[in-house]
Amino acid sequence: MATVVMTSLDSKSRAASRGMSDIKIRNLFIIPTILFLIVFNIFPLIYSLGYSFTDFRASTNAPAAFVGLQNYRELLNDPFIWANFAITAKYVIVSVTGQVVVGFGTAMLLNREIPFKGLITTLLLLPMMLSMAVVGLFWKLLYDPSFGIINYALGLGSFEWLANPDMALYAVAITDIWMWSPFVMLLSLAGLSAVPRHLYEAAAIDRAGPFYTFFRITLPLVAPILMIAIIFRTMEAFKTFDLAYILTSQPTTEVISIRLYKMAFQEWQTGRSCALAYIVLIMVLAITNIYVKYLNRVKER
Amino acid sequence: MRKSVAGLLAGISFMFASGTSAQSQELTIFWAEWDPANYLQELVNEYEAETGVKVTVETTPWADFQTKAFTEFNAKGSAYDMVVGDSQWIGAASEAGHYVDLTEFFNKHKLNEVMAPATVKYYSEYPANSGKYWSIPAEGDAVGWSYRKDWFEDPKEMEAFKAKYGYDLAPPKDWKQLRDIAEFFHRPDQKRYGIAIYTDNSYDGLVMGVENAIFSFGGELGDYSTYKVDGIINSEQNVKALETYRELYGFTPPGWAKAFFVENNQAITENLAAMSMNYFAFFPALVNEASNPNAKVTGFFANPAGPNGDQYAALGGQGISIVSYSENKEEAMKFLEWFIKDETQKRWAELGGYTASAKVLESEEFQNATPYNKAFYETMFKVKDFWATPEYAELLIQMNQRIYPYVTAGQGTAKEALDALAKDWNATFKKYGRQ
Numbered sequence: 020m021a022t023v024v025m026t027s028l029d030s031k032s033r034a035a036s037r038g039m040s041d042i043k044i045r046n047l048f049i050i051p052t053i054l055f056l057i058v059f060n061i062f063p064l065i066y067s068l069g070y071s072f073t074d075f076r077a078s079t080n081a082p083a084a085f086v087g088l089q090n091y092r093e094l095l096n097d098p099f100i101w102a103n104f105a106i107t108a109k110y111v112i113v114s115v116t117g118q119v120v121v122g123f124g125t126a127m128l129l130n131r132e133i134p135f136k137g138l139i140t141t142l143l144l145l146p147m148m149l150s151m152a153v154v155g156l157f158w159k160l161l162y163d164p165s166f167g168i169i170n171y172a173l174g175l176g177s178f179e180w181l182a183n184p185d186m187a188l189y190a191v192a193i194t195d196i197w198m199w200s201p202f203v204m205l206l207s208l209a210g211l212s213a214v215p216r217h218l219y220e221a222a223a224i225d226r227a228g229p230f231y232t233f234f235r236i237t238l239p240l241v242a243p244i245l246m247i248a249i250i251f252r253t254m255e256a257f258k259t260f261d262l263a264y265i266l267t268s269q270p271t272t273e274v275i276s277i278r279l280y281k282m283a284f285q286e287w288q289t290g291r292s293c294a295l296a297y298i299v300l301i302m303v304l305a306i307t308n309i310y311v312k313y314l315n316r317v318k319e320r
Numbered sequence: 321m322r323k324s325v326a327g328l329l330a331g332i333s334f335m336f337a338s339g340t341s342a343q344s345q346e347l348t349i350f351w352a353e354w355d356p357a358n359y360l361q362e363l364v365n366e367y368e369a370e371t372g373v374k375v376t377v378e379t380t381p382w383a384d385f386q387t388k389a390f391t392e393f394n395a396k397g398s399a400y401d402m403v404v405g406d407s408q409w410i411g412a413a414s415e416a417g418h419y420v421d422l423t424e425f426f427n428k429h430k431l432n433e434v435m436a437p438a439t440v441k442y443y444s445e446y447p448a449n450s451g452k453y454w455s456i457p458a459e460g461d462a463v464g465w466s467y468r469k470d471w472f473e474d475p476k477e478m479e480a481f482k483a484k485y486g487y488d489l490a491p492p493k494d495w496k497q498l499r500d501i502a503e504f505f506h507r508p509d510q511k512r513y514g515i516a517i518y519t520d521n522s523y524d525g526l527v528m529g530v531e532n533a534i535f536s537f538g539g540e541l542g543d544y545s546t547y548k549v550d551g552i553i554n555s556e557q558n559v560k561a562l563e564t565y566r567e568l569y570g571f572t573p574p575g576w577a578k579a580f581f582v583e584n585n586q587a588i589t590e591n592l593a594a595m596s597m598n599y600f601a602f603f604p605a606l607v608n609e610a611s612n613p614n615a616k617v618t619g620f621f622a623n624p625a626g627p628n629g630d631q632y633a634a635l636g637g638q639g640i641s642i643v644s645y646s647e648n649k650e651e652a653m654k655f656l657e658w659f660i661k662d663e664t665q666k667r668w669a670e671l672g673g674y675t676a677s678a679k680v681l682e683s684e685e686f687q688n689a690t691p692y693n694k695a696f697y698e699t700m701f702k703v704k705d706f707w708a709t710p711e712y713a714e715l716l717i718q719m720n721q722r723i724y725p726y727v728t729a730g731q732g733t734a735k736e737a738l739d740a741l742a743k744d745w746n747a748t749f750k751k752y753g754r755q
Binding site: 077078079080099163164165177179180181182184267268269270281284285286287288 | 386412716725
């Protein structure tokens with residue numbers, strides 16, 4: 020099948036003159052990638068699954084003893100772990116909702132003829148191009164209660180964004196929204212510009228109101244591509260580490276990946292942290308699957 | 321094709337060969353990124369001048385010092401010949417065989433007489449009272465306090481203070497006075513605050529801060545030889561100590577919920593607080609006018625006594641150990657022989673390092689060298705430390721989880737937090753078969 024689809028090698032090319040067939044060239048390109056994936060992704064994945072059933076600690080020389088499902092059982096009974104999951108869920112919902120609202124809104128604003136449209140779009144994309152750690156350090160300064168510009172601009176006095184346990188998670192989410200809304204905007208913009216103009220013209224002739232046009236024409240047609248943006252952002256938000264770790268150390272912002280990091284690299288409970296990583300992986304897979312099913316249904320419509 | 325592979329292999333093997341031959345005259349010491357590491361680099365440059373052995377001090381930020389060191393140990397890597405490791409690592413590193421046993425070296429040079437007793441006990445010996453030693457005390461350190469002399473000595477403030485509290489305004493003698501002074505100077509409307517304390521819960525910041533209160537209130541974290549914690553970590557003194565710490569948090573500058581050594585020095589340099597808790601190792605920056613505009617008016621005092629007169633401070637600091645996987649262990653031993661010499665220790669103190677050598681600490685010369693050396697000398701003979709068992713990191717995280725919400729957000733009571741902690745610790749010790 021693959022060979023049928025493939026274009027054959029130009030007989031005058033240098034590769035052909037060296038006696039290489041197109042299959043050989045295909046293999047040359049693909050095999051290193053597959054090897055790389057096996058060595059650095061698939062193998063550790065399977066290996067760590069084995070460790071998740073042991074009490075292995077990488078910091079000692081003691082051999083790993085098989086403990087069955089004990090790690091999973093204890094983790095799922097640990098109230099702190101459940102608190103971490105609840106925090107993560109809250110963070111994902113707040114952050115992704117914020118990004119979709121802000122990103123899609125900006126895309127709607129930009130989806131018209133305005134001067135310097137290209138320049139504005141490019142500038143809006145800047146936050147997404149920065150490193151997470153740098154964004155975290157900058158926003159820590161912006162949020163500072165004594166000299167931060169946010170309190171100064173909003174006239175909030177010395178409001179404690181990051182030290183207040185109820186506010187800290189929202190503060191991290193706001194930073195994440197600032198950083199990743201452009202990503203949603205970019206995808207939405209692509210979806211919006213693909214909506215056929217004649218649909219709007221027909222709607223205008225039928226005297227459809229702006230809300231009706233938005234909910235019956237714009238949103239359904241942009242939905243598939245918006246769903247893709249949401250899937251990506253949900254997966255990323257679920258795995259958030261850098262921003263939350265750098266900005267604050269409140270227990271109310273200890274998302275699951277921070278707990279996982281502490282368990283694996285501060286406590287060196289290697290076996291147990293492998294189990295936790297698998298629980299997180301299964302959750303991300305499940306959530307993504309639900310989205311993908313929904314995405315397919317949206318596409319069928 | 322075959323020819324090029326052979327060439328490549330030859331190249332790689334040549335690289336390895338030349339790598340090892342160059343290493344025999346080189347030693348690498350791993351430490352955290354802070355001023356004392358720079359002083360150590362200056363010290364070892366003198367070793368190179370004497371012996372021709374090049375010693376490099378490699379550093380990494382504090383936040384990932386532990387992670388990076390143990391990742392290297394666990395991989396049995398030979399990147400570092402020696403490490404200046406935190407005192408609480410010693411159980412984990414010695415039981416896992418990451419550190420070379422230095423007992424013989426220790427006894428040969430009678431280091432338990434040469435070095436201050438507390439440093440030997442906490443930096444070098446594991447398990448407690450076993451007579452087995454794993455490191456040489458290198459950088460002695462403990463928590464002390466800095467304060468604003470100009471605020472304390474302002475006649476108007478002194479008069480107002482005496483009228484309000486009935487005694488003279490001076491560096492606090494006990495924790496009650498510490499609290500009173502913090503309250504007195506806490507004036508949010510003037511953007512001046514009472515006190516800066518440790519609150520960072522990502523490693524041992526908050527725990528060290530609370531330890532200062534617990535130990536001085538006459539409390540303990542547990543029995544380090546029997547692993548008993550019930551009635552010790554949640555004792556009445558400890559509850560009172562934790563309540564006092566929570567009260568002090570009310571007099572800190574706004575947003576003081578992730579504060580460690582950087583923030584606490586800023587509290588003095590940025591005119592935020594009247595008093596600030598910090599390790600002695602960070603005080604050189606406070607007497608330097610380039611890094612502290614208030615250098616001339618910054619004073620220092622030792623951790624004050626508790627209600628019953630007990631006076632202890634939380635131990636910082638590190639010992640230097642030889643990594644078992646080093647390829648230059650003999651060379652490293654020779655370096656340690658040089659490091660423990662009296663002249664070297666004296667030079668180390670002159671450069672800004674905190675020697676643990678009892679002789680140097682006791683000398684007039686050392687005590688008068690800086691405004692804080694005397695407080696340091698007094699403190700180093702009354703320090704206590706956290707658990708050093710291999711599972712200390714779990715104990716540390718559990719303590720952070722239990723006390724942080726109480727100290728910074730007032731959730732629950734001190735008694736509830738410490739009772740819960742005792743339960744966590746018991747479960748952990750049971751898991752590792754310690755009890």
